[in-house]
Amino acid sequence: MSCVHYKFASRINYAIATFDGRHISLRDLKKQIMGREKLTAAKYDLQITNAQTKEEYTDDGALIPKNVSVIVRRIPIGGVKSTSKADAIRSTEPVMGTSTLTDVASASISLAQLTKTANLAEANASEEDKIKAMMLQSGHAYGPVNYGKKPQGPPPPSYTCFRCGRPGHYIKNCPTNGMNASNLALGLKRALESPEVS
Template sequence: MSCVHYKFSSRLNSDVVTFHGPHISLRDLRHQIMGHERLKATHCDLQVTNAQTMEEYTDDNALIPRHSSVTVRRVPVRGVKATGKTDLGSQTEPASRTSKEKKAPGGFRRRTYDTSMNPYHNHPVRTLTILRIILSINE
C-alpha cells in the first residue's frame, strides 16, 4: 500500500490517505481527503501544496508521488466570488417588538431582548428581592 501524508494548515496533527500504485491524481486525493474529513464538495474546495517544495498543485490530473507530504487548505468553491465582509447594515430590522439585533465588535450580529416590557427579565435575584419587599409591605 502506498500513502500520502496530509495536514490541514490549521491543525497540528497529520493524517494519511492510502492508495494502490506509485502515485495518486490530485482529483482522487481531494476526493479521499474530503471523504475522510466528511467535507462536502459543494461547500468548499481543497488547495493542496507540497509540504517540502511549497509547490501548489492546481491541475486535477497532476500526479502526486507516494510517501509525499502535502498541506491542505479549505478554500471557497471555484467560480463563487468570495467577499471579505458581508454588509449587515442593509438588512432590515426584525418586526418583533421583543427582540432587537445589534452589531457587536467585529461586525457580528448579537441578539438582545427588549426589557421594556419586563424590567426584571432574566434577573432572578432582583425578582426575589422585589417580591420580598412587596410581601414585607403587605404584612
C-alpha cells in the same frame, strides 16, 4: 500500500491517505480527503500544497508521488475573494480607468457606522475594518465610562454598612469614619445597645 501524509493548515498532526501504486492523482486525493474528513464537495474545494517545496497542485490530473507530505486548505467553490482595498479598486475599475478611491469609499461603511452594526459578517467593509469594529464593540463594556460608578441616593433597605453594621447609610458616609479602633469598638457597643436605628 503507498500513502500521502496530509494535514489541514489549522491542524498540528498529519493524517494518512492510502492508495495503490507509486502516484495518486490530485482528483483522487481530494476525493479521499473529503470522504475521510466528511466534507461536502458542493460547498468546498481543496487547495493542496506540497509541504516541503510549497508547490501548489492545481491540475486535477497532476500526479502526487507516494510518501509526500501536503498541506490542505478548504476554499469556497468560487475561489477566494480578495478583501484588500487595492484589489477592490482594481475590480471596480472600468476598462477606461476612470474610477477613483471615492467610488470605493462610498460603497463601504465608515468605522463609526460599522461599530454600531450588529452583524459585522454581512457588512460592506474590509476585513481589517470589521476586526477594528469588533474590537471596539467588545471593549465598550469595559471602557472608562463604565468604571467608578458611585451609588446615588439612599441605600436600598437591604443594605447594611460594613463598618458599623447598621442600615441606612453607605460605608463612605458611616458616622464611625475617622475613629480609631478603640473608639470604633466603643461606638459599635453603644450603637448595638441603643434601640434607635439610624
